[in-house]
Amino acid sequence: DTEVTQTPKHLVMGMTNKKSLKCEQHMGHRAMYWYKQKAKKPPELMFVYSYEKLSINESVPSRFSPECPNSSLLNLHLHALQPEDSALYLCASSPRAARTGGSGTEAFFGQGTRLTVV
Amino acid sequence: ILNVEQSPQSLHVQEGDSTNFTCSFPSSNFYALHWYRWETAKSPEALFVMTLNGDEKKKGRISATLNTKEGYSYLYIKGSQPEDSATYLCAFSSGNEKLTFGTGTRLTIIP
Numbered sequence: 001d002t003e004v005t006q007t008p009k010h011l012v013m014g015m016t017n018k019k020s021l022k023c024e025q026h027m028g029h030r031a032m033y034w035y036k037q038k039a040k041k042p043p044e045l046m047f048v049y050s051y052e053k054l055s056i057n058e059s060v061p062s063r064f065s066p067e068c069p070n071s072s073l074l075n076l077h078l079h080a081l082q083p084e085d086s087a088l089y090l091c092a093s094s095p096r097a098a099r100t101g102g103s104g105t106e107a108f109f110g111q112g113t114r115l116t117v118v
Numbered sequence: 119i120l121n122v123e124q125s126p127q128s129l130h131v132q133e134g135d136s137t138n139f140t141c142s143f144p145s146s147n148f149y150a151l152h153w154y155r156w157e158t159a160k161s162p163e164a165l166f167v168m169t170l171n172g173d174e175k176k177k178g179r180i181s182a183t184l185n186t187k188e189g190y191s192y193l194y195i196k197g198s199q200p201e202d203s204a205t206y207l208c209a210f211s212s213g214n215e216k217l218t219f220g221t222g223t224r225l226t227i228i229p
Contacts, residue, residue: 004161031215042122042207042219043162056216090162094215104150106164107217 006091006110014118015081021113023074023091032074033107034066035090043090049074081117088112120144122210124220131198132228138194139223141208145189149213153182153193156222157204165193165206198227 004025013019023032031050035043048056049068057066063085065077074091092107123142131137143151150169156162166175171186179196195202205224209217 033215040221042221045216045218048215050215056214058216104167104169104211106152106167108164109154109161111159111161 004091004093004108004110006089006113008113009111010114010116012116012118013078013081015083017081018077018079020078021076021089021091021115023076023110024072025093025108026072027093027095027108028071029093029095029108030071031094031096032068033092033094034074034076035092037088037090037112047076078115081115083117086116088114120210120212120218122208122218122220124206124208124223126223127221128224128226130226130228131195133198133200135198136194136196137198137225138192139206139225141191141193141220143189143191143208143210143218143220144212145187147212148186148189148210150211151184151186151191152209152211152217153191154207154209155204156207162207193223195225198225200227200229203227 007022033048034046037043045058046060047066052068063080067075090112091110094107095105125140152167153165154162166182168184173184175182181194184191203226205222207219207222209219
């Protein structure tokens with residue numbers, strides 16, 4: 001199984017809603033990532049989990065709250081989002097985390113969740 | 119702020135022709151350079167991860183070269199096919215787990 005599965009594929013939420021994005025991989029990867037991509041822009045890193053611990057937070061607003069319950073699962077909890085948070089949210093995983101040479105191995109991406117905040 | 123630039127932004131190529139495009143990245147603190155292919159409605163898919171200056175990698179009709187001293191990588195596609203139509207992204211790593219992506223080159227193959 002070389003897939004990263006993201007659910008849901010599409011999400012529309014109001015500014016007062018609370019929702020969660022889910023990402024799952026069963027490749028035994030120890031690094032997992034959330035990226036945000038707005039139209040015609042490159043994917044931008046939001047968070048990195050390395051061995052189930054948060055290792056990088058790219059100064060993301062607290063209305064985005066990541067969680068890594070186990071080595072296969074990564075969640076992104078959303079609360080009180082703004083319309084400008086509408087974007088494609090991509091999850092990725094890679095075999096090695098930084099202390100064993102991270103980013104020297106390919107990342108495997110999910111198809112993304114297309115989020116619209118109304 | 120790291121600057122990773124790709125050119126051209128978009129490209130139309132006749133089927134059967136060969137093409138190439140460029141990724142420019144910082145030449146300091148280099149650890150790895152990744153290339154990904156992203157087809158519409160699919161996941162980005164890794165093509166190459168390159169770490170050594172002078173590296174050349176090949177996968178079928180696609181190949182890539184790396185010059186870390188001057189901070190650029192080229193991606194080549196030989197004998198373009200319609201299935202090569204996609205956005206090609208490069209991503210720079212300085213050794214932590216962060217990948218900084220370029221804006222991509224959107225390639226369209228004209229049958």
